Amino acid sequence: MSKKKEQFSVFDHVLVPKHEIVPDSEVEAILAELRVESKDRLPKILPTDPCVKALKAKRGDLIRILRKEPTGEAVYYRVVV
Template identity: 35%
Template sequence: MVFSENEMTRLYRIRKTVMEMLRDRGYLVGDFEVNMSKDEFREKYGENMKREDLVINKAKKNKPSDQIYVLFPEEVKVGIHVLRTYINRMKSENVYRAILVCQSSLTTQSKNFIFEMASKFHLEIFQEAELLVNVKDHVLVPEHQVLTDTEKKTLLERYTLKETQLPRIQVKDPVARYYGLDRGEVVKIIRPSETAGRYVTYRFVV
């Protein structure tokens, strides 16, 4: 299939956002991958590219065994057979987390299947339209840092708090989805402040 110029630009922008997202989540992503120009993108994938050529596999910087797949289904409507194929591939490679970049919303059956698999495989769904622009680049989105379990414990002990006493952020919040936050995690939010230089708050993911 030959993509139009508009479609090529669209997929180029989506891939760039995905690379930025993976880097912000702590995966090993090179500057050359984030900064790839559109001409380099076209040269790498060719005029006859398919969406599935864009598949990305990355490992965490501090834990190489913790890997993620980013998958780009060809199908406009992703059915259960496609999801099963992905799950089997992940299982064979011991990868338990994946992002699916879909052209449209999933069928109810597919959503139910992902829910059933959730205890073993963590599949995140983004529609292509959501990744055309990086939500983090919005002027109103401050810096977010996910606390490790140790940092979370230290924070709660320092202020003698229970995690449920912290302000909350919904797991479906666009920024929470961008960072791949899970329920129970705590995120540190750093905002610029005219008086203090920076203002730090914490949110509990629910």
């Protein structure tokens, strides 16, 4: 096994967009912008998801996903359930 293989992270894969944890201080502003009453109305992401594990995100964290769509770049949010 080469060294490169051991360092493989899910985010290296072509299909995986950038994920990041949204700091708690920004959450409210985002919910207001999306006109959503609470976090649990947003799309979900499982705590077992390889990306969540790699980020070490906790339950209830908001994940910002920077997608590269066929229609351009887009920001998507998911909540760890």
